[in-house]
Amino acid sequence: MKQQLLFLTFTLFLHLTPVQSQEALNYITVESYDSSTESYLLASKEEYTYNPNGQLKKAERYYRDSDVWIKISKEEFLYDSDGNLTENTSAIWITTTNQWSNSYKYVTIYSNNKMTGQISYEWLNAEWTPEYKSDFMYVLNNIETFNSYDWIGGQWILDERGVLTYSSGKISEITTEEFINSNWTLSDKTI
Numbered sequence: 001m002k003q004q005l006l007f008l009t010f011t012l013f014l015h016l017t018p019v020q021s022q023e024a025l026n027y028i029t030v031e032s033y034d035s036s037t038e039s040y041l042l043a044s045k046e047e048y049t050y051n052p053n054g055q056l057k058k059a060e061r062y063y064r065d066s067d068v069w070i071k072i073s074k075e076e077f078l079y080d081s082d083g084n085l086t087e088n089t090s091a092i093w094i095t096t097t098n099q100w101s102n103s104y105k106y107v108t109i110y111s112n113n114k115m116t117g118q119i120s121y122e123w124l125n126a127e128w129t130p131e132y133k134s135d136f137m138y139v140l141n142n143i144e145t146f147n148s149y150d151w152i153g154g155q156w157i158l159d160e161r162g163v164l165t166y167s168s169g170k171i172s173e174i175t176t177e178e179f180i181n182s183n184w185t186l187s188d189k190t191i
Contacts, residue, residue: 044063055085143164
Protein backbone atom coordinates (compact mmCIF):
# COMPACT_ATOMS: atom_id res chain seq x y z
CA MET A 1 0.00 0.00 0.00
CA LYS A 2 2.80 2.40 0.88
CA GLN A 3 4.55 1.85 -2.47
CA GLN A 4 1.24 2.57 -4.21
CA LEU A 5 0.88 5.80 -2.23
CA LEU A 6 4.42 6.91 -3.10
CA PHE A 7 3.87 6.10 -6.77
CA LEU A 8 0.54 7.97 -6.64
CA THR A 9 2.21 10.89 -4.85
CA PHE A 10 4.90 11.27 -7.49
CA THR A 11 2.40 10.73 -10.30
CA LEU A 12 -0.01 13.35 -8.93
CA PHE A 13 2.89 15.69 -8.27
CA LEU A 14 3.82 15.50 -11.94
CA HIS A 15 0.34 15.38 -13.49
CA LEU A 16 -1.64 17.90 -11.44
CA THR A 17 0.73 20.68 -12.43
CA PRO A 18 -1.24 23.05 -14.70
CA VAL A 19 -0.52 22.56 -18.37
CA GLN A 20 -0.81 25.49 -20.76
CA SER A 21 -3.33 25.25 -23.62
CA GLN A 22 -4.78 21.91 -22.53
CA GLU A 23 -8.52 21.41 -22.24
CA ALA A 24 -9.93 19.86 -19.08
CA LEU A 25 -11.18 16.29 -19.16
CA ASN A 26 -14.86 16.30 -18.12
CA TYR A 27 -15.59 12.58 -17.99
CA ILE A 28 -14.52 9.09 -19.01
CA THR A 29 -16.94 6.27 -19.83
CA VAL A 30 -16.14 2.57 -20.04
CA GLU A 31 -18.24 0.23 -22.14
CA SER A 32 -18.22 -3.55 -21.72
CA TYR A 33 -18.74 -5.86 -24.64
CA ASP A 34 -21.91 -7.98 -24.39
CA SER A 35 -21.46 -11.08 -26.56
CA SER A 36 -25.16 -11.95 -26.40
CA THR A 37 -26.13 -8.69 -28.14
CA GLU A 38 -22.78 -8.25 -29.90
CA SER A 39 -22.62 -4.66 -28.74
CA TYR A 40 -20.93 -2.44 -26.20
CA LEU A 41 -22.94 -1.39 -23.13
CA LEU A 42 -22.14 1.42 -20.73
CA ALA A 43 -20.48 -0.06 -17.63
CA SER A 44 -18.86 2.75 -15.62
CA LYS A 45 -17.88 6.39 -15.76
CA GLU A 46 -15.84 9.05 -13.99
CA GLU A 47 -16.85 12.71 -13.92
CA TYR A 48 -14.43 15.56 -13.21
CA THR A 49 -15.02 19.08 -11.95
CA TYR A 50 -12.46 21.87 -11.70
CA ASN A 51 -11.95 24.98 -9.59
CA PRO A 52 -11.77 28.45 -11.20
CA ASN A 53 -7.97 28.02 -11.59
CA GLY A 54 -8.49 24.94 -13.79
CA GLN A 55 -7.28 22.51 -11.13
CA LEU A 56 -9.06 19.21 -10.54
CA LYS A 57 -11.53 19.77 -7.70
CA LYS A 58 -13.53 16.53 -7.68
CA ALA A 59 -13.62 13.13 -9.39
CA GLU A 60 -16.74 10.96 -8.98
CA ARG A 61 -17.04 7.32 -10.06
CA TYR A 62 -20.24 5.49 -11.04
CA TYR A 63 -21.25 2.09 -12.34
CA ARG A 64 -24.20 1.34 -14.59
CA ASP A 65 -27.09 -0.83 -13.32
CA SER A 66 -29.74 -1.27 -16.03
CA ASP A 67 -30.35 2.31 -17.12
CA VAL A 68 -29.29 3.99 -13.87
CA TRP A 69 -25.89 5.39 -12.83
CA ILE A 70 -25.02 4.31 -9.26
CA LYS A 71 -22.44 6.28 -7.27
CA ILE A 72 -19.33 4.35 -6.14
CA SER A 73 -16.74 6.78 -4.83
CA LYS A 74 -15.39 10.29 -5.03
CA GLU A 75 -12.14 12.15 -4.49
CA GLU A 76 -11.89 15.83 -3.63
CA PHE A 77 -8.75 17.95 -4.01
CA LEU A 78 -7.66 21.15 -2.23
CA TYR A 79 -4.80 23.47 -3.23
CA ASP A 80 -2.82 26.23 -1.55
CA SER A 81 -2.51 29.78 -2.92
CA ASP A 82 0.54 28.68 -4.97
CA GLY A 83 -1.51 25.98 -6.72
CA ASN A 84 0.07 23.06 -4.85
CA LEU A 85 -2.14 20.07 -4.07
CA THR A 86 -2.44 20.06 -0.27
CA GLU A 87 -5.25 17.58 0.41
CA ASN A 88 -6.83 14.64 -1.39
CA THR A 89 -9.86 13.13 0.37
CA SER A 90 -11.70 10.01 -0.78
CA ALA A 91 -15.13 8.73 0.18
CA ILE A 92 -17.38 5.83 -0.79
CA TRP A 93 -21.11 5.94 -1.41
CA ILE A 94 -23.24 3.98 1.06
CA THR A 95 -26.42 2.99 -0.79
CA THR A 96 -28.32 1.97 2.35
CA THR A 97 -28.03 5.48 3.84
CA ASN A 98 -27.65 7.44 0.57
CA GLN A 99 -24.64 9.25 2.05
CA TRP A 100 -20.93 9.58 1.46
CA SER A 101 -18.65 7.87 3.98
CA ASN A 102 -15.08 9.13 4.34
CA SER A 103 -12.34 6.57 3.70
CA TYR A 104 -8.86 8.12 3.23
CA LYS A 105 -7.21 11.52 3.31
CA TYR A 106 -3.74 12.46 2.09
CA VAL A 107 -2.26 15.75 3.30
CA THR A 108 0.77 17.09 1.42
CA ILE A 109 3.16 19.54 3.06
CA TYR A 110 5.25 22.10 1.15
CA SER A 111 8.16 24.37 1.95
CA ASN A 112 9.13 27.01 -0.61
CA ASN A 113 6.82 25.30 -3.15
CA LYS A 114 8.63 21.97 -2.72
CA MET A 115 6.72 18.90 -1.54
CA THR A 116 8.46 17.98 1.73
CA GLY A 117 6.03 15.47 3.23
CA GLN A 118 2.78 13.61 2.99
CA ILE A 119 0.59 12.13 5.70
CA SER A 120 -2.05 9.46 5.09
CA TYR A 121 -5.14 9.19 7.30
CA GLU A 122 -7.87 6.56 7.48
CA TRP A 123 -11.43 7.33 8.61
CA LEU A 124 -11.93 5.21 11.74
CA ASN A 125 -14.52 5.61 14.50
CA ALA A 126 -15.79 8.87 12.98
CA GLU A 127 -12.39 10.60 12.95
CA TRP A 128 -9.27 10.86 10.81
CA THR A 129 -6.62 8.51 12.22
CA PRO A 130 -2.95 8.77 11.09
CA GLU A 131 -1.78 5.76 9.12
CA TYR A 132 1.62 6.54 7.63
CA LYS A 133 3.72 9.45 6.44
CA SER A 134 6.67 10.16 4.19
CA ASP A 135 9.28 12.93 4.38
CA PHE A 136 11.09 13.99 1.20
CA MET A 137 14.67 15.30 1.09
CA TYR A 138 15.99 17.34 -1.82
CA VAL A 139 19.24 17.95 -3.63
CA LEU A 140 18.77 21.20 -5.53
CA ASN A 141 15.24 20.93 -6.97
CA ASN A 142 14.93 17.14 -7.07
CA ILE A 143 13.68 14.79 -4.38
CA GLU A 144 16.70 12.56 -3.74
CA THR A 145 15.55 10.41 -0.81
CA PHE A 146 12.52 9.80 1.36
CA ASN A 147 11.73 8.19 4.70
CA SER A 148 8.38 6.55 5.44
CA TYR A 149 6.85 5.91 8.84
CA ASP A 150 3.94 3.87 10.23
CA TRP A 151 1.71 5.26 12.98
CA ILE A 152 2.02 2.69 15.76
CA GLY A 153 1.00 3.18 19.38
CA GLY A 154 0.57 6.94 18.97
CA GLN A 155 3.99 7.58 17.43
CA TRP A 156 5.70 7.53 14.03
CA ILE A 157 7.97 4.49 13.51
CA LEU A 158 10.49 4.61 10.62
CA ASP A 159 10.03 1.49 8.49
CA GLU A 160 10.92 2.33 4.90
CA ARG A 161 13.31 4.57 2.98
CA GLY A 162 13.98 5.19 -0.66
CA VAL A 163 16.23 6.76 -3.27
CA LEU A 164 15.08 8.41 -6.49
CA THR A 165 17.12 8.31 -9.70
CA TYR A 166 16.65 10.81 -12.52
CA SER A 167 17.16 10.73 -16.28
CA SER A 168 16.91 13.94 -18.31
CA GLY A 169 15.47 15.73 -15.29
CA LYS A 170 12.63 13.22 -14.80
CA ILE A 171 12.19 10.46 -12.23
CA SER A 172 13.37 7.22 -13.84
CA GLU A 173 13.61 4.89 -10.85
CA ILE A 174 12.58 4.64 -7.19
CA THR A 175 14.37 2.05 -5.06
CA THR A 176 13.05 1.28 -1.57
CA GLU A 177 14.31 -0.55 1.49
CA GLU A 178 12.32 -1.82 4.48
CA PHE A 179 13.48 -1.96 8.09
CA ILE A 180 13.15 -5.66 8.97
CA ASN A 181 14.66 -7.31 12.06
CA SER A 182 16.75 -4.22 12.83
CA ASN A 183 18.28 -4.20 9.30
CA TRP A 184 17.60 -2.28 6.09
CA THR A 185 16.59 -4.78 3.38
CA LEU A 186 16.05 -4.05 -0.31
CA SER A 187 12.35 -4.04 -1.10
CA ASP A 188 10.91 -2.64 -4.34
CA LYS A 189 12.14 -0.90 -7.45
CA THR A 190 9.73 1.18 -9.53
CA ILE A 191 10.95 2.09 -13.01
